Amino acid sequence: MNWRSLFREDPHPTPRMAEGVRVYAIGDVHGRLDLLLELSQMIKEDLQENPVDHSVELFLGDYIDRGPESREVLDYLLTSAPVCNERICLKGNHEQTLLEFLEDPDRLKHWARYGGMAMMRSYGIAEGTPMTSAACKGIHRQFVAKFPDEHFEFCRDLPTSVSLGDYFFAHAGVRPGVPLEDQSDRDLMWIRDDFLTSTKYHGKFIVHGHTPARQPEVHTNRINIDTCAYGSGILTSLVLEDEGQGLLATGAPGPSRLD
16 A cells, blocks of 8 residues: 655654554444444455454444444444454543443433433343432343443453554544553543643643544544544544555445545
């Protein structure tokens, strides 16, 4: 792939992936199994056309909520054979909120405001209204009875970040001024304004999702690839190899490069 790096003229170091490695970083899926299957096929075809020594499919979190097939997305990530040589899944704030709901049924009042009931429906649980503490406890009992142990363990054990080459991957971003190895899990899953407004170089180039955008947001220190898949129909993968950055996306005419 002869993608030209966007960053050659920038003051920050040009990020580079390890030799012979290609990473497909995938943005927020949010219950859209249809888009995930479509993008996985695109990655498979890209690998067939452009072989590489080692490939990684790297999911940035938020597999659940909002879209209609949260359960099916978790099943896919748990049971399907990786399209690449390696599959890495990170934890998003929606997975964390699910875990908090399992500990405290009243968390559903908060979770329901940003897509949690779509998760419930995918497990065959109808909404309870109004959202009283008693209703939350009733939904909690139903959900615990239907939520497979393997889904719980998957969400519980997800890492919150990974570093590959000159790139650092996290769901939401990082806290400026804090070394990458000292970042808190909460910031990695939840941070927004302090990170999004920073032009600081963080020690590595940051790839993240979490903040919906109409198209990938490219900056000199980060790329946001949450393209609001559940609503837009566009699920995006950032493709990283050597010094190149490219894009694959559902609903797009084909592979593109960032230039």
